[in-house]
Amino acid sequence: MREKIIVALDVDTQQEALALTTALRDHVGAFKVGLQLYNNTGPGIVKTIADAGGKVFLDLKFHDIPNTAARAAEAVVGLGAFMFNVHASGGKKMMADTAAAAKKRAEKLGIPAPLLIGVTVLTSMSEEELQDELGVTRSLPEHVGALARQCQQAGLDGVVASAREIPWIRKACGEDFVIVTPGIRPAWAAGDDQSRIVTPKDALKQGADYLVVGRPLTKAEDPAEAAKRLLAEIE
Template sequence: MSYDYSKVIIALDTPDEQKALEIVRLLKDKVSVFKVGLELFCSQGPKIVKKINNEGCKVFLDLKLHDIPNTVAGAAKACLSTGAFMLDVHASGGCQMMRKAREAVDNADVSPKPILLAITVLTSLDESDLAAVNINKSPTEQVKTLALMAKESGLDGVVASPKEISVIREAAGDDFLIVTPGVRPAWAATGDQKRVMTPAQALDEGADYIVVGRPVTAAPDPAEALNKLFQ
């Protein structure tokens, strides 16, 4: 079975601009969306997003905004100047915070508007981690709760592990985007991820996008690793 590489987002988990752009140039013929997270953004600033855009690619700006509503609204508005394709906030910041972010994006004079996502439960967490902070729910139950909050707040979708795709689909519908990190090929180590599936399994479950980082970017030959992503 063949899989659609337009649904693959490559995570640029490096602080180094040259290395990040080298990966983009190496893989952009097959993948068009790259994730800029805190490490790269804090090292290189907004200009790195524009440089990736100048390569003809799109950026998922993964800053996981989480603060009081007005601060998140201001930060979301500031993110728009980068030309990011996607950006995200933490659903656990609450509905008011997410609505303020939605308003900031909708009211800004930019086109096209970026996809606005909510982080649910990080893929490095499991039930014991949630219990440690007095959340007496399974990760699946907590993800469902946060996904419904995000939908109620007008966001376009969520970031969640592939383990929760079917639950989110049933609760939030087919038009609600699901972006799934916690994706590891069968031949790769899981690293610090706890709730994982293979790329093929995640797409078969119904993910709209899958995020893959180190199995590809840290490989001796990233292009070869990308080519065998679904093996």
Template sequence: MQNSRTAHERIFVALDTLDFGRAEELARALGDSVGGVKLGKEFFTAHGPEGVRGVAGGKPLFLDLKFHDIPNTVAGAVRAAMHMRPVMLNVHASGGRAMMEAAALAAREGAEDAGIERPWLLAVTVLTSLDDADLESVGQRTPASDQVRRLAALTADSGLDGVVCSPREIAALRRDLGPDFKLVVPGIRPAWAAGGDQKRAATPRDALEAGADVLVIGRPITAADDPAAAARRIAHEMSAAA
């Protein structure tokens, strides 16, 4: 996937639903007002690869399945995912170096076997629904920002393209890992949209100015009366930041 894109091409809309008809309707309504669609565990579990291909159609696909298992299992899953033709695919950085290295190799080999361009392979660092108190409750006694930086550095060392991170860590990761490391950022909320369950959110303009490559946006677009108009409004705000 190329990294020089217009504002609307940098928006991937999160179709976080298990309703095939609703996802298909949204994808069709959005047309070319966004750069692609994100389909995740809810939808994949309900409809499988055929459902993913049916909704994505010819649109760029971020396959958000967050693989996390032993290296051989994750490698196999990554290879299998290539038949859905994703442009982005992710694993959990907390799976460790060996798992991520196996996933990176599988992405290269699997893309070649499937006859597609190798997707960006990303690692999830700390979920945007978690804050410092949540991390401490599971035994990680460190600020979320430190944990993200630690896992992102491991991701880069393991040969992956970038990470999925919260808006609050964009600037630090850009400083740490340079301009070519990909930063794909959920937790995006325009000033006019409700905050929802994202505890570490930012506006599209702020995220772009901090150095994000791709913004993943869900409910501010999908819950709007006119999703395409909402996407265009966000892209306009992003263009003003460029």
């Protein structure tokens, strides 16, 4: 079960990231390097964490014209992350070109291609914000399902989405499509700035493949004990 847990290393320094990697690597499956850590430390942090025994999900959410996103994907493949992502709202061509470029680069390097997943709707957003601020007329689950289907058609391996939308994604894309769920909060943790949160047990029951957990573990007084508590809650 621990292989399904990805810890969000939303910290500023390599020292903090490595301390968390060391404390948690025996209790979780991977670590997420996002914009905060990546921009503070640079791309070398991916290899540094890998060398310390942690698989890396590189969460940079590429969203640009197809050529730019594809060239960025080529650069990411060489870093050694096992998974990275793009914004699904960048469109089918952007996603397809990015997926093709990543696979071609991996073949050239003689390494497995990383999983490529599309971010559907950020878990910090509510349905009201999606409709009122972005002008989306579909319901949130319908919108997420439609974006997931576009990701699949473009050749992506899966999506990032709230566990609340998993039934819609499974209906649109089937059982083999990878679903990564952020906004995970154990029953004993605060919701913080997330809107569409679920417990880890509920997310797995819905069919999530990976759970991204951040502050309940990284801000805990004893991260390893918090991870054990999280796993106990799931089991």
